[in-house]
Amino acid sequence: MDLGLKKPFFPAVSFFDPLHLPIIRIPCHKEEHNLSACSYNSTRPFCLNGHQKLYADAYEVSFIQKLLAYAYEVSFWFHWWLFAEGHQKLLAYAYEVSFWFLQVVVSHQKLFRRKRMRLVRLLICVSGIWTLVCSALSGAGAPGAAHAAPPEPIATHAQAAALIDVESGRLLYTFQGDKSMKIASLTKIMTAIVAIEHGKLSDMVKTSKRAAGREGSSIYLKLGEEMSLQNMLYGLMLRSGNDVATAIAEHVGGSEEGFVHMMNEKAQMLGMSRSQFMNPHGLDIEGHYSSANDLAKLTAYALKNQTFKEIVKTKVKSAPNPNEKWDYSWKNKNKMLTMYDGADGVKTGYTKQAFRCLVSSATRNGQQLAVVTLNDGDDWMDHQKLLNWGFAHYPLAEVTHKGQPVNGYPLAVGRTLRYPLADGEKEQLRSRLVLTDQKATSYSLGERGTIEWYMGDMKIGATPVYEPRSERSLLPEKPAWTAEGGKDADLSAKPWLHSFGSALKLTLSTLFGGKERAGW
Numbered sequence: 478m479d480l481g482l483k484k485p486f487f488p489a490v491s492f493f494d495p496l497h498l499p500i501i502r503i504p505c506h507k508e509e510h511n512l513s514a515c516s517y518n519s520t521r522p523f524c525l526n527g528h529q530k531l532y533a534d535a536y537e538v539s540f541i542q543k544l545l546a547y548a549y550e551v552s553f554w555f556h557w558w559l560f561a562e563g564h565q566k567l568l569a570y571a572y573e574v575s576f577w578f579l580q581v582v583v584s585h586q587k588l589f590r591r592k593r594m595r596l597v598r599l600l601i602c603v604s605g606i607w608t609l610v611c612s613a614l615s616g617a618g619a620p621g622a623a624h625a626a627p628p629e630p631i632a633t634h635a636q637a638a639a640l641i642d643v644e645s646g647r648l649l650y651t652f653q654g655d656k657s658m659k660i661a662s663l664t665k666i667m668t669a670i671v672a673i674e675h676g677k678l679s680d681m682v683k684t685s686k687r688a689a690g691r692e693g694s695s696i697y698l699k700l701g702e703e704m705s706l707q708n709m710l711y712g713l714m715l716r717s718g719n720d721v722a723t724a725i726a727e728h729v730g731g732s733e734e735g736f737v738h739m740m741n742e743k744a745q746m747l748g749m750s751r752s753q754f755m756n757p758h759g760l761d762i763e764g765h766y767s768s769a770n771d772l773a774k775l776t777a778y779a780l781k782n783q784t785f786k787e788i789v790k791t792k793v794k795s796a797p798n799p800n801e802k803w804d805y806s807w808k809n810k811n812k813m814l815t816m817y818d819g820a821d822g823v824k825t826g827y828t829k830q831a832f833r834c835l836v837s838s839a840t841r842n843g844q845q846l847a848v849v850t851l852n853d854g855d856d857w858m859d860h861q862k863l864l865n866w867g868f869a870h871y872p873l874a875e876v877t878h879k880g881q882p883v884n885g886y887p888l889a890v891g892r893t894l895r896y897p898l899a900d901g902e903k904e905q906l907r908s909r910l911v912l913t914d915q916k917a918t919s920y921s922l923g924e925r926g927t928i929e930w931y932m933g934d935m936k937i938g939a940t941p942v943y944e945p946r947s948e949r950s951l952l953p954e955k956p957a958w959t960a961e962g963g964k965d966a967d968l969s970a971k972p973w974l975h976s977f978g979s980a981l982k983l984t985l986s987t988l989f990g991g992k993e994r995a996g997w
Contacts, residue, residue: 628870628899633863635853639769640863642871642897643777643838643845645938649871649897650863654770657751658851661826661834662694662717663772664759667740668725669714669788670779675739676729678707678784687733688723693760695720696807699800708796708805714788714824715809722758733757747774761830769849776823776836776847789822789838790814813837817861823847839864844873844897871897876906876930876938879954883910883942888925891941891950896930905933910942923949 631650637658640650648654682705684698696718698704704712706728712721723733730736733756740754751768759765767775779785792814796805813820819839826834835856838847846867848860873895881890898906912926913919926942943950 628866631862631866633850633853633859634855635769635850635859637769637849637851638853638859638863639773639849640867641773641777641847641849642867642873643780643847644873645896646774646777647871647897647937648770648773649846649867651770651773654773655751655768657766657768659761659765659828659831660759660767660772660851661761661828661831662759663767663824663826663834663836663849664754664757664765665713665717665722665826666772666775666779666824666836667743667754668722668736668757669710670775670782670785671736671739671743672706672710672725672729673782673784676706676725678705678710680706680728682706682709682724682728684720684724685727688720688727691719691723691758693719693758696805698724702799704796704799708794710784710788711791711794711796712805712807715791715794715807717810717825719758719760722756726757744771744775747771747778749774759826759828759831761828769851772836772849773847776838776849780822780838780845780847786822789824811835811837812857813839813860816857817864821845835860837864841868842872844868867897870899874898874903877908877928877940880945880950882945883928886910886942887944888942889945889950890928891924891943892954894930894938894940896932896937898932902932907931923947 633652635652637653637656638651639648639654641648681703684700684702684704686700689698689700689702694717696712696716698718698720706725709721709725712718713725726733726736730739736757737754740757744752744754749767749771751766752771753764753766755762755765780789789811792809794805794807794809796807798805810825811820811823813835814822817837817839819841820837821840822838823836832852833854833856834851835853836847836849837860838845840846846864848863848867850856850859853859874897876894876896877890878893879890883889908931909929910926911929913924923943924941925944928940928942929936930938930940
């Protein structure tokens with residue numbers, strides 16, 4: 478990079494000597510052309526050969542000069558590290574000044590006389606100190622730095638924690654996020670989203686003997702009691718009813734075991750590699766576990782479903798009670814809904830083995846974040862702290878918007894992409910256009926290519942491109958699910974695309990029950 482200097486940074490520095498130490502060349506008289514005669518090495522300060530001594534009799538190497546020599550070596554490597562990191566400007570001028578001092582000292586041999594040694598030492602000392610000070614200042618905050626300082630670190634009381642941006646699926650914070658642990662009633666997040674996707678909300682669910690007798694937290698369903706699936710989902714998520722979880726599982730999955738299989742299928746689809754479900758309610762049992770990162774992925778996915786989103790943000794819900802004159806009234810156990818401004822979900826949990834577990838979410842300035850903590854004795858405060866930290870350091874930024882022209886091509890972006898970016902990360906964004914083969918089916922449907930978006934070497938998302946004012950470009954925009962979300966994110970609205978059981982059920986219902994029975 479040309480910084481407009483009249484001479485290079487280190488005009489008197491060679492490559493390496495056999496000891497891998499930098500050599501500073503001292504300008505010599507015309508007759509002193511031997512390189513070794515005019516070399517300064519940190520292991521042999523001002524070591525000269527034979528008759529080419531420069532007043533060696535009058536010059537004795539002092540401790541301070543050796544120390545300054547090593548200081549110069551340290552500052553040399555520090556300078557080049559900063560140069561590689563992009564902190565060039567201030568260091569360039571600092572070294573110009575410092576090396577000017579050194580050149581003045583060593584190029585006038587008369588200064589080596591004994592009576593001038595104090596001046597020599599003073600000039601070298603001033604030069605060395607100036608170099609090191611400027612290096613430190615430049616490293617701390619020189620103008621034009623390539624990378625901004627990372628967000629301030631944060632800690633919680635949890636054994637495992639994760640913070641995720643819901644729209645993009647980007648994990649903003651994780652602590653032991655891949656550690657598999659017991660998760661108590663956070664299990665019901667999976668129970669709810671599987672039931673919503675595979676069941677029909679208007680169906681009446683009948684309470685079995687197994688469901689009515691389920692231990693733990695309950696809404697006290699009675700044997701044979703019927704309630705709509707929609708109301709049962711409110712009882713599941715607001716009051717954490719284990720009886721409701723069992724009734725829902727038996728209705729949607731045909732049996733509790735069948736429903737658990739569906740839960741694990743969903744986990745596999747979402748890439749929850751550290752999770753395994755053994756029941757729909759979360760009571761402690763061997764082999765039932767998940768991780769903070771997996772639960773963050775699950776929560777971000779579930780919050781894209783409008784039915785789920787509406788249920789978990791509800792503070793109080795009433796439902797008909799067929800056994801009494803009064804209605805059920807369920808108050809949400811999630812205190813974050815009243816403790817934190819913008820809170821809108823999602824689930825509490827506790828067992829004697831899992832201890833306190835919590836997933837919460839909040840929306841501010843159009844950005845929704847979700848926090849997961851496992852085994853956290855101070856979860857309410859930790860969730861507020863993590864949400865504040867996330868909103869402060871990772872605001873949601875628009876990477877591209879629908880209709881934006883593609884430079885050099887008669888094309889336009891087909892979908893808006895937003896992504897949470899910390900200070901300095903926007904400068905790292907880059908894109909790559911991948912054009913669609915004209916023989917491909919997607920080309921016939923109007924898609925002309927895809928723009929892949931990267932932050933550094935990490936792919937963060939992709940957006941389709943269409944011809945401007947084409948039919949495809951005029952269609953309503955669908956929510957974008959970026960690279961972390963995976964290609965299967967849009968399947969939430971069409972569960973039959975990824976479940977053989979749902980596909981078979983849909984086919985039989987259509988053949989023998991008509992479109993209304995099939996839920997069309």
